[in-house]
Structure formats: structure tokens, C-alpha cells
Amino acid sequence: MTRLDVTAIPPLALEGVGFAHRGQPLLHPTDLRLEGYRRTLVMGPNGAGKSLLMRLAHGLLVPTVGRVRWEGHLPRQSMVFQRPVLLRRSALANLTYVLAIHGIPRRRRKPLAREALERFGLAALEARPARVLSGGEQQRLALARAWLVEPEVLFLDEPTSALDPAAIKAVEDAVNDFHRRGTRIVMTSHDLHQARRLADDIVLLFDGRLIEHCPAETFFTAPASAEARAFIRGELVW
Numbered sequence: 521m522t523r524l525d526v527t528a529i530p531p532l533a534l535e536g537v538g539f540a541h542r543g544q545p546l547l548h549p550t551d552l553r554l555e556g557y558r559r560t561l562v563m564g565p566n567g568a569g570k571s572l573l574m575r576l577a578h579g580l581l582v583p584t585v586g587r588v589r590w591e592g593h594l595p596r597q598s599m600v601f602q603r604p605v606l607l608r609r610s611a612l613a614n615l616t617y618v619l620a621i622h623g624i625p626r627r628r629r630k631p632l633a634r635e636a637l638e639r640f641g642l643a644a645l646e647a648r649p650a651r652v653l654s655g656g657e658q659q660r661l662a663l664a665r666a667w668l669v670e671p672e673v674l675f676l677d678e679p680t681s682a683l684d685p686a687a688i689k690a691v692e693d694a695v696n697d698f699h700r701r702g703t704r705i706v707m708t709s710h711d712l713h714q715a716r717r718l719a720d721d722i723v724l725l726f727d728g729r730l731i732e733h734c735p736a737e738t739f740f741t742a743p744a745s746a747e748a749r750a751f752i753r754g755e756l757v758w
């Protein structure tokens with residue numbers, strides 16, 4: 521596994537980034553800087569604004585105020601969603617398609633795609649239509665597709681919320697594989713156990729506001745806000 525140059529990943533600055541719909545603020549103006557080579561977990565109860573923050577950061581949504589700025593080059597990025605969006609083709613063809621888009625010569629596509637299928641435990645399923653794969657298999661295929669892009673930054677939006685424990689472990693192992701290869705991870709979750717397993721730092725959102733951004737250890741041992749303490753006790757609901 522060739523390691524990416526983690527020192528080259530540019531910081532991501534959200535400068536007063538907010539999003540409103542029909543005049544109603546869904547994400548209040550937010551300042552957030554994600555830097556270095558970390559696994560950041562964006563947490564908060566349902567409806568807190570986690571997905572919005574991810575879509576804004578990844579550039580899928582344009583903020584209604586503020587701006588999203590990469591401090592340096594625009595990095596290679598991928599995003600993995602709760603429900604993967606897969607093409608109506610075989611698992612293998614979903615991967616060779618991505619390689620074609622990225623200009624990889626035809627003769628190299630299948631070997632690279634098969635290597636990725638193997639890595640994510642999908643080798644036996646290469647000919648199966650992607651859309652009939654189980655939820656966990658689809659998520660692993662989405663991760664294999666992202667793997668081929670060699671992202672410097674990987675966004676994952678609730679990638680495990682519809683999965684059983686074994687499938688959750690497979691996704692978490694994959695997230696750690698990305699991280700070991702040199703990818704910065706930004707992932708949403710409302711699962712505290714998952715955060716304890718994975719996070720280097722935590723962003724807590726509540727009611728469309730950023731409440732806290734701190735190292736995971738601080739978050740769990742000495743949270744600064746009443747909201748974080750309530751969230752850890754399982755009492756924070758919207």
C-alpha cells in the first residue's frame with residue numbers, strides 16, 4: 521500500500537458558513553478549521569445539521585452565507601453516503617467506470633478494480649449487479665470506489681447507520697485503512713461507541729449550531745458544554 525503524503529493535505533476552513541432554507545436558518549454561521557491528518561467525527565442528534573455541514577464542506581451545497589476555503593490546493597476528495605449511489609452495472613463495472621473517469625488506461629482498469637474488490641472482501645461478487653448487493657456489500661463497494669480515487673480527504677455521512685454489527689466493523693476497518701494510507705477522515709455519526717473507537721477529534725452540532733470542537737479525549741473526559749455532557753449521557757434530543 522503506497523502511502524499518501526499526509527503533510528500535503530490542505531487545511532479546510534469554514535468561515536462563517538451558514539445555510540438557510542426559505543429564510544429559516546438550518547445551519548447558523550459556523551467557523552470550523554479541519555487540519556492535519558485526523559479522523560474527525562461530526563456528532564449530534566438527528567436533525568442537528570451534520571449532513572448539511574458535510575455537504576457544504578465537500579462542495580455539494582453552496583452556503584447562503586460565509587465561504588468554504590481550502591488553504592492550499594483543492595484536494596482529491598470522495599464522499600460516501602448512508603445509502604450508496606451505485607450504477608446499474610456489475611460491481612466490477614462500477615469500479616472500472618470510476619477509473620475510466622479518472623483517465624486510467626483501459627488495460628489497467630480491471631486489475632486495479634479487482635484489487636480493490638479483494639481488499640474490501642467483494643472479490644466473489646464482481647459480476648453481481650451492484651444494486652442487488654446487500655446494504656453492507658453496497659457500502660463496501662462504495663468504499664472500494666472511493667479507495668481507487670486515493671482521496672486526500674474522505675467524507676463519510678452516516679456510513680454505518682443502516683448496517684448490522686459485522687458490516688459496521690467492516691466499514692470501520694475500511695475507514696482505518698484509508699487513514700493509514702494517508703487520508704484525512706471527516707465522518708458523521710450519532711453513535712458514541714463508534715466515536716470512542718474511531719475519533720481523533722469531535723465536532724458536536726446541536727440545533728444547527730456548532731457547540732464544541734475538541735480532541736476526542738477531552739470531549740469524553742472533560743466536555744466544555746452542557747450540550748456535550750447531555751449528549752454523552754444520551755439526553756440530548758432535538
Ligand SMILES: Nc1ncnc2c1ncn2[C@@H]1O[C@H](COP(=O)(O)OP(=O)(O)OP(=O)(O)O)[C@@H](O)[C@H]1O
Pocket residue numbers: 541546564565566567568569570571572573678710
Ligand atoms: N437542502 C435542504 N433544504 C431544506 N432543508 C434541509 C436541506 N437539507 C437539510 N435540511 C433540513 O435541515 C435540518 C438538518 O438536516 P441534516 O440532514 O443536516 O441533519 P443531521 O444532523 O444529518 O440529521 P440525521 O442524523 O437525522 O441525519 C433538518 O431539519 C433537515 O430537514
